[in-house]
Amino acid sequence: MSGSVSASGNGHRADEPPGEDRILNQEEIDNLLGFTAGREAGAKQGVQALVTAAGVTYERLPMLEIVFDRLERMLTTSLRNFTAENVDIHIENIYARRFGDYLEGVPLPAMLGVFRAEEWDNYGLVTVDSPMIYSIVDVLLGGRRGCSAMRIEGRPYTTIEASLVERLIRLVLADLSTAFAPITRIDMRFERIETNPRFAAIARPGNACVVVRMRIDMDTRGGMIEFLLPYATLEPVRDTLLQMFMGEKFGRDSIWENHLAREMRQTSVTLDAVLDEQSVSLQDVMRLKVGSLLLLNTRPDSEVVLRCGAVPMLSGRMGRHGERLAVRVEQRIVRREDGDA
Known part of the structure; x- marks a missing residue:
């Protein structure tokens, strides 16, 4: 390998003024890249040692x-x-x-x-x-x-x-x-x-x-x-x-898991009772105004779906409890990704 490399900045020799460019000779280029005389004796240095390194980082198992x-x-x-x-x-x-x-x-x-x-x-x-x-x-x-x-x-x-x-x-x-x-x-x-x-x-x-x-x-x-x-x-x-012994859980804390599950069961969620769903054109929606009447295909004994967000959870029948409307839950809605009822 032959050629010349221009060096500047702090890489100057003692007999050269700082800040001026200088030309590296062939020996300095060889030393930089690892192509030294020691290579013939089996030694690898510099960039060549990195490229030809045969070692593998051993992940202990x-x-x-x-x-x-x-x-x-x-x-x-x-x-x-x-x-x-x-x-x-x-x-x-x-x-x-x-x-x-x-x-x-x-x-x-x-x-x-x-x-x-x-x-x-x-x-x-x-x-x-x-x-x-x-x-x-x-x-x-x-x-x-x-x-x-x-x-x-x-x-x-x-x-x-x-x-x-x-x-x-x-x-x-x-x-x-x-x-x-x-x-x-x-x-x-x-x-x-x-x-x-x-x-x-x-x-x-x-x-x-x-x-x-x-x-x-x-x-x-x-x-x-x-x-x-x-x-x-x-x-x-x-x-x-990678475990140190059989049954190792890699940092899992059963106490924290049980506490989290218990707290999640006590969390309050909002359920929406859906009486009816209809597909309406955008033109009809634009015609709606104060006082417009929407007809629902629901009777007093029709099934009502309870949703948490967009997920259907329960179904039941509508009724009345005192002065309030109520829904009597009859069954749980099983989703396909759920295996339990």
């Missing part, structure tokens, strides 16, 4: 952390029954990342299981790294205890290996569905396994996702399993996941 803590305990028991080995599981990290950056950072070879959250109508990923793949294959096929799993690099995974990893992923997804059960009913349904991250694209590269890294150890063997859930997938239960 306390209830999601509790869900995966529950998954950790449940999966420990399930994997012990599945492998007949002593299994130790712990969550290493929960962080946010852009989907495109995550796929670029997946260490290959690996298997990425794509699953669908049925009730949320969206997708997620379960990534099983290479050490975990070879460990689970070695354990399920009767490998010798006390020895680390043998890794054979430079070849694709066989059908048997993919089938065993699929069983593992289905087991993990079943426990994940159960872990979400106290919050919401959800069915994590396994869809397919991909070995190429580009074929596991379930979101746009710039979409923010929650990544959960889980370490699984089986004696001297083990590896990593990562869960990736886009924020779009969690959106249907976002309000619940």
Whole structure:
């Protein structure tokens, strides 16, 4: 990048009089925009650092952390029954990342299981790294205890290996569905396994996702399993996941609600008794004057509608009580948006 920039005002050098324009040289332009020599060493500065920033502001979801803590305990028991080995599981990290950056950072070879959250109508990923793949294959096929799993690099995974990893992923997804059960009913349904991250694209590269890294150890063997859930997938239960504990009401005050409802019931309102309604032309209205007679299509036993503003509320019959006209209420008018009588 080359060119010149004119600077004025307070951005003058010590040997120049204030208030005069000056020309920035190429080095100063590079320093301003972040194209410095340090870039070649991996450093990003200035405007370039802002544009290429890969970080994502992480909205803490306390209830999601509790869900995966529950998954950790449940999966420990399930994997012990599945492998007949002593299994130790712990969550290493929960962080946010852009989907495109995550796929670029997946260490290959690996298997990425794509699953669908049925009730949320969206997708997620379960990534099983290479050490975990070879460990689970070695354990399920009767490998010798006390020895680390043998890794054979430079070849694709066989059908048997993919089938065993699929069983593992289905087991993990079943426990994940159960872990979400106290919050919401959800069915994590396994869809397919991909070995190429580009074929596991379930979101746009710039979409923010929650990544959960889980370490699984089986004696001297083990590896990593990562869960990736886009924020779009969690959106249907976002309000619940933001709670600090189950049953949190987000500031709702039941005492104030009851007081408000009680006071509203004691509020005075004006009811209008409508004897008749007619459609009259504007020409007839303009002819009205003092002493004009309006004929109402109402008899003493006709139905009278009581309205609050423009909303019909009650209906009844007109009568007399002492020296006053009265309306005897017979029924409540049920509106379509009202379900009660």
